[in-house]
Amino acid sequence: xxxxxxxxxxxxxxxxxxxxxxxxxxxxxxxxxxxxxxxxxxxxxxxxxxxxxxxxxxxxxxxxxxxxxxxxxxxxxxxxxxxxxxxxxxxxxxxxxxxxxxxxxxxxxxxxxxxxxxxxxxxxxxxxxxxxxxxxxxxxxxxxxxxxxxxxxxxxxxxxxxxxxxxxxxxxxxxxxxxxxxxxxxxxxxxxxxxxxxxxxxxxxxxxxxxxxxxxxxxxxxxxxxxxxxxxxxxxxxxxxxxxxxxxxxxxxxxxxxxxxxxxxxxxxxxxxxxxxxx
Amino acid sequence: xxxxxxxxxxxxxxxxxxxxxxxxxxxxxxxxxxxxxxxxxxxxxxxxxxxxxxxxxxxxxxxxxxxxxxxxxxxxxxxxxxxxxxxxxxxxxxxxxxxxxxxxxxxxxxxxxxxxxxxxxxxxxxxxxxxxxxxxxxxxxxxxxxxxxxxxxxxxxxxxxxxxxxxxxxxxxxxxxxxxxxxxxxxxxxxxxxxxxxxxxxxxxxxxxxxxxxxxxxxxxxxxxxxxxxxxxxxxxxxxxxxxxxxxxxxxxxxxxxxxxxxxxxxxxxxxxxxxxxxxxxxxxxxxxxxxxxxxxxxxxx
Numbered sequence: 001x002x003x004x005x006x007x008x009x010x011x012x013x014x015x016x017x018x019x020x021x022x023x024x025x026x027x028x029x030x031x032x033x034x035x036x037x038x039x040x041x042x043x044x045x046x047x048x049x050x051x052x053x054x055x056x057x058x059x060x061x062x063x064x065x066x067x068x069x070x071x072x073x074x075x076x077x078x079x080x081x082x083x084x085x086x087x088x089x090x091x092x093x094x095x096x097x098x099x100x101x102x103x104x105x106x107x108x109x110x111x112x113x114x115x116x117x118x119x120x121x122x123x124x125x126x127x128x129x130x131x132x133x134x135x136x137x138x139x140x141x142x143x144x145x146x147x148x149x150x151x152x153x154x155x156x157x158x159x160x161x162x163x164x165x166x167x168x169x170x171x172x173x174x175x176x177x178x179x180x181x182x183x184x185x186x187x188x189x190x191x192x193x194x195x196x197x198x199x200x201x202x203x204x205x206x207x208x209x210x211x212x213x214x215x216x217x218x219x220x221x222x223x224x225x226x227x228x229x230x231x232x233x234x235x236x237x238x239x240x241x242x243x244x245x246x247x248x249x250x251x252x253x254x255x256x257x258x259x260x261x262x263x264x265x266x267x268x269x270x271x272x273x274x275x276x277x278x279x
Numbered sequence: 280x281x282x283x284x285x286x287x288x289x290x291x292x293x294x295x296x297x298x299x300x301x302x303x304x305x306x307x308x309x310x311x312x313x314x315x316x317x318x319x320x321x322x323x324x325x326x327x328x329x330x331x332x333x334x335x336x337x338x339x340x341x342x343x344x345x346x347x348x349x350x351x352x353x354x355x356x357x358x359x360x361x362x363x364x365x366x367x368x369x370x371x372x373x374x375x376x377x378x379x380x381x382x383x384x385x386x387x388x389x390x391x392x393x394x395x396x397x398x399x400x401x402x403x404x405x406x407x408x409x410x411x412x413x414x415x416x417x418x419x420x421x422x423x424x425x426x427x428x429x430x431x432x433x434x435x436x437x438x439x440x441x442x443x444x445x446x447x448x449x450x451x452x453x454x455x456x457x458x459x460x461x462x463x464x465x466x467x468x469x470x471x472x473x474x475x476x477x478x479x480x481x482x483x484x485x486x487x488x489x490x491x492x493x494x495x496x497x498x499x500x501x502x503x504x505x506x507x508x509x510x511x512x513x514x515x516x517x518x519x520x521x522x523x524x525x526x527x528x529x530x531x532x533x534x535x536x537x538x539x540x541x542x543x544x545x546x547x548x549x550x551x552x553x554x555x556x557x558x559x560x561x562x563x564x565x566x567x568x569x570x571x572x573x574x575x576x577x578x579x580x581x
Contacts, residue, residue, distance in 0.1 A: 002316030021294070021340060038470075050345060085578070086297070087297055087300025088297060088398070089296075089299075089399035090298070090397065090398065090399050090578045091578050091579060092298060092575040092576075097296065098293060098296060098297055099285065099289065099294040099295065099296060100296075100297050101292070101293045101294055101295070102293070104297060106398065106399060108397050108398060109397050111396065111397050112393055112397035113394055113397075113398050115319055115323065117322060117323050117326045118319060118322060118323075122315075122318070122319070122322070125315055126316075129309075129312040129315050130312065130394070130398055130400050131398075134311060135311050203350075211300065211387045239553045244385055269401070
């Protein structure tokens with residue numbers, strides 16, 4: 001949302017600069033079972049436990065420098081998405097702090113900002129604005145966004161009539177055209193059919209070449225290994241490894257039951273949210 | 280605004296905390312996004328509807344007719360109050376705006392749950408876009424009121440314009456403040472939205488919208504209750520609207536004794552506009568502060 005901030009490229013020695021600094025961040029979720037006053041009152045009377053809590057993040061430290069692409073891997077519920085959400089500003093750490101520089105755009109879930117009752121065109125504007133673009137910026141790259149998504153014919157149709165593939169194409173297309181300094185991606189590279197996926201990866205490579213900083217959460221380990229300069233492994237709220245991609249994947253595979261991650265990857269082909277829901 | 284403040288050095292290096300934004304000024308800073316959210320809300324509200332925006336005329340018109348027949352004709356307020364229709368409608372538009380702003384704001388966070396919990400955008404935009412939608416719905420009602428008053432022989436002057444401006448300002452500041460407070464609470468407890476509906480229903484009768492203010496004064500004049508009644512910001516706003524659209528005309532229409540009392544007492548209540556404004560600003564500040572404290576936990580509450 002901070003279009004006024006100087007972009008990374010315009011500042012001196014952009015290469016060596018840190019873009020994200022995460023300092024011993026903890027986040028505890030209370031899983032409240034009751035959502036009304038009546039239920040709360042009853043629970044209090046019966047002496048029932050009001051909430052369970054669990055540590056989604058437990059003292060995580062991570063630094064990402066300009067131009068790096070950092071992968072985040074881990075089993076379901078290990079805190080990957082929570083960490084990404086604290087970087088994007090959706091969630092706030094209980095202790096520790098998260099600092100960022102430049103313009104951050106997060107694609108936490110494909111199409112979360114899309115409204116089914118608006119046309120493709122209106123959704124492009126709404127989503128672009130949510131991801132921090134101004135009207136002029138969207139006007140300027142509107143044609144590119146539509147061309148990239150390859151759904152020119154349906155751009156004035158309500159999004160509710162789109163097939164899920166079309167929907168994801170448009171959402172992804174908007175996100176990659178926001179041109180952020182820091183790009184946060186959660187399990188979305190499995191979008192669309194194979195030609196489109198290839199196109200997305202190409203585009204991400206191009207953004208890397210242009211010096212964008214990225215944090216990618218995914219279960220598709222092979223693809224991450226190719227894209228990332230560094231991979232961090234998370235396990236129940238802790239960062240257990242941070243470094244060489246191939247080694248990181250070995251760390252994760254060593255921890256996981258054989259074959260489990262394969263199932264995971266299949267499950268998440270539709271870009272479903274992977275982590276524990278908080279409600 | 281941030282709790283773990285950055286030191287000056289870090290700020291100079293361009294660091295900031297994610298989600299640390301302009302607070303209650305966000306709607307001004309993010310006008311384009313606010314505009315798009317308002318458009319979205321209007322489109323969604325009238326999807327698949329033939330009448331569309333015309334519903335914002337139909338509903339108050341029906342409401343007006345019901346009250347006018349029940350109170351004006353059956354209870355004969357029509358006879359004792361000059362231009363009772365104008366008196367009634369200028370109060371109804373106030374309570375409609377109050378109800379819609381308050382109700383919409385209260386639900387604005389919970390009804391935008393997918394956005395709030397998945398993507399970062401300044402959450403102040405949600406109650407504000409709801410408020411703007413309500414104000415857009417208020418405009419046609421205002422037009423009808425203006426035309427109706429002109430038909431009755433109302434001629435606007437400086438007093439009228441000033442009264443309207445004061446009333447409208449107080450009403451919007453006060454209600455958005457309440458709305459932000461309720462929206463923040465409603466994210467944690469959904470009971471709040473039902474409670475708010477209750478408040479709106481009571482508010483309709485707790486200010487002189489349907490009946491002349493003189494009746495209340497006759498019953499409890501001089502008591503603490505009267506003082507409470509008169510200092511209710513909504514009562515003040517309603518009387519300011521009466522000043523704007525009705526009182527000037529009513530004075531010239533040879534009012535009955537009861538109507539004269541309604542004019543005099545109403546006019547003294549409208550004189551409390553400064554109190555209304557102060558209450559409104561205080562409410563807004565409290566609402567904005569509570570909202571700002573609560574917004575960090577919206578994503579996990581929903």
